[in-house]
Amino acid sequence: GNSVTQMEGPVTLSEEAFLTINCTYTATGYPSLFWYVQYPGEGLQLLLKATKADDKGSNKGFEATYRKETTSFHLEKGSVQVSDSAVYFCALIRGGSNYKLTFGKGTLLTVNP
């Protein structure tokens, strides 16, 4: 079946540091890939997406590139801020019988001033 594996957290960085959160997936065919962010006490917000190989999703300084050869969709940001502290979820949709989101376990990011 489909699955998503993302790096274990928590990740703690200082403000303005470079961020990478690794995400790899297992799925047949060509899934669509997503990063969602969950701020404390809130629901999930779509951060970015990519729908085909070599697509780059970007939003709010975050980027992720759909790499089919390595089945990866790593999240990066060049300079994190305290306000980026949240839980980040990598997810995929692989159609067929349904279009549910399959999520990774989430990575808690804490950015210190």
Added chain:
Amino acid sequence: DSGVTQTPKHLITATGQRVTLRCSPRSGDLSVYWYQQSLDQGLQFLIQYYNGEERAKGNILERFSAQQFPDLHSELNLSSLELGDSALYFCASSAGDGYYEQYFGPGTRLTVT
């Protein structure tokens, strides 16, 4: 604000009881998805409705049921509640039944005592 609303925000109830969670999708969205978020299982897909019809089922217990009404709002019914049902329940909506972005509500936190 994603445009998806969920009520109530918090629910505390006793084992053996029955509760109903309500979700209103974004204006114009036809699909509603229900997800459960717990510490041990992470984010799990429960069930999807599309334009009033059940479209897909995931890891949903037989004690749980859902429906989508003609005005497209959805309700998730949880009965014979157990301690292990304590979790965050999210509703998400999307424009259709396919590779569409899913927008999440703020969630209902259910505590079973």
